[in-house]
Amino acid sequence: MSVSRSTGGVMGKGAISAGAVAVLLLAAGCKAAAVDTDGGRSGDAKPGGGDGKPGASATQSPKPGPDSDPDSTVAPDPDSTPEPSTPAPAKTLMEEGDRDGQVRELQARLRQIAWFFEHPSGTYGASTTEAVKGFQGKRGLPRTGRTDTVTWQRLLAMTREPTRYDLYSGGGMPPAKPDKRCLTGRVLCIAKSSRTLTWMIDGKVVSTMDVRFGSQYTPTREGTFSVYWKSRHHVSTLYDTAMPYAMFFSGGQAVHYSSDFAATGYGGASHGCVNVRDEKKIASLFAQVRRGDKVVIYK
Structure with a gap:
């Protein structure tokens, strides 16, 4: 079909308007381009999409990479999931009838939190068993009365490490190493650190006993002395108290x-x-000690 333009603004015979041309193109199955009133095209669509790049499409999905391969991800097999392991039963560390230093520590720690009211002895007896049962029951543990690993760890977390005085609050502390001044002659060897008096003759131990000392306001003097007086039935004139075997x-x-x-x-x-x-x-001791025998008091 031939199309003639009008001249001078008047459409001539046989001329077709721009709108008619668009209708004809649509009918023919073609994509119509926008037509300006002056007959020119504007905003021509480029093949491949709106970004102007040949062959690209705005809705095109990116190619899957090697990590996105659907075959590389396999759903876990529920039948192959390992069952949770059963915790091993708590191991018994101490029980009634035991006798050692760890039992003494157990008693001292229980004493700190008011579950044991006796002085530590190092012997796991009935009173210790009852104290452990009470401690276990309070914390939702099996009330066995035996000290197992779980019970022991709970007790450690709640208490501090006992001092020597805690461990031997009732006495019986092993004597400290004798001071070198105690190794010759007849000596009352008195150690404040272990709260013991050891009667020694020429470096050999004859007997040992628990002792206590003065307070911070009336301290027991330290040093080397000698026994200058013995009084079997002595009474203090200053404090009016009995001092037998002085x-x-x-x-x-x-x-x-x-x-x-x-x-x-x-x-x-x-x-x-x-x-x-x-x-x-x-x-x-009073029967054996003589006037002039040495007295050594040390830390």
Whole structure:
């Protein structure tokens, strides 16, 4: 079909309008381009999409990479999932009838949190078993009375490490290493660190006993002294208290039996003297010690 343009703004015979041309193109199945009123095209669509690049499409999906290969991801097989492991049963560390240092520590720790009210002895008896049962029950653990690994770890987490005085709050602490001044002659070897008096002759131990000392306000003096006076039934004129089996070594300070020490233990203190609580032991010591025998008091 021939199309003639009009001249001078008047459409001539046989001329077809721009709108008619668009209708004809649509009917022929072609994509119509936008037509300006002056007959020119505007905004021609480029093949391949709106980004102007040949062959690209706005809706085209990117090619899958090697990591996105659907065959590379396999769903877990529920039948192959491992079953949770059963925890191993708690191992028993201590039980009734045991006797050692760890039992003593157990008792000292239970004593810290008011589950054990006796002095640590190192012997796992009925009272220790009951204390452990109470501790276990309070924390939802099986009340076996035996100290297993779980019970022990819970107790460790709740308490501090016991001191030597905690472990031997009732006495019986092993004597400290003798001071070198105690190794010759007849000596009352008194160690504050272990709270013990060891009667020694020429470096050999004859007997050992628990002792306690003065408070911070009336401390027991340290140093080397000698027994200058013995008084079997002595009574203090300063404090009006009995001082049986007194062996004086420095002023008014003496080694003597104390009924208060025997009754209350380390909850109290002396006025500077060295108190002994075992009356039989000090009676024997009093019979052996002579005036002039050495007294060594050290930390």
